[in-house]
Every structure is written in structure tokens, then in C-alpha cells.
Amino acid sequence: MSDLKPYKPIDCAHHDGYELACMRRAIHAFRWHEQDQILSETLRCLDLEYKDGEEFLLAENRAGKAYRIRLDQIISSLPY
Numbered sequence: 001m002s003d004l005k006p007y008k009p010i011d012c013a014h015h016d017g018y019e020l021a022c023m024r025r026a027i028h029a030f031r032w033h034e035q036d037q038i039l040s041e042t043l044r045c046l047d048l049e050y051k052d053g054e055e056f057l058l059a060e061n062r063a064g065k066a067y068r069i070r071l072d073q074i075i076s077s078l079p080y
Helices: 012-023
Strands: 027-034 037-051 054-060 066-070
Touching: 012 037, 012 054, 027 066, 037 066
Parallel strands: none
Antiparallel strands: 027 037, 037 054, 054 066
16 A cells, blocks of 8 residues: 555544444445445445554455455545
8 A cells, every 4th residue: 555645544433433333344335435436335344443653444255255444534424
């Protein structure tokens, strides 16, 4: 992810929404920036991770493929 801009923390309300989605193992359609693309996938929210000053959503699709998405790159909204 070296081509990404420095991490910009998300506001607390959004962070709380991601925490709630992980606690409920919510399935949601996500859209996010990755490199020079906008990706979209329906994912089950599993957990949040904090590493090197950045926060990530850990999720998986219906086939079990794991995703690690930096929170400030998500452009879709949560249903909460």
C-alpha cells in the first residue's frame, strides 16, 4: 500500500458503525479505493485491525476470500 496517501482517521460515528457491523457479522455491499481502482464486493464484516497508525476492516466474501481494507479508503456507507 505504499502508493496510498497517509492515513486519515475516520470520525468516531463511522468507526462505531464498523465495530457494530463486526459484532453482528453483518453482510454489506462495500465499495473502496485500492490502488487506482474502485472495487466493490459484498462482504461479511469480521473485525477491525489497528497497525502502524492505520485502521483496517477485516472481512470475507461468500466464498471465504479474506479482505483487509483500510478504513479511510471505503467509499460506501454502512447501514447503521
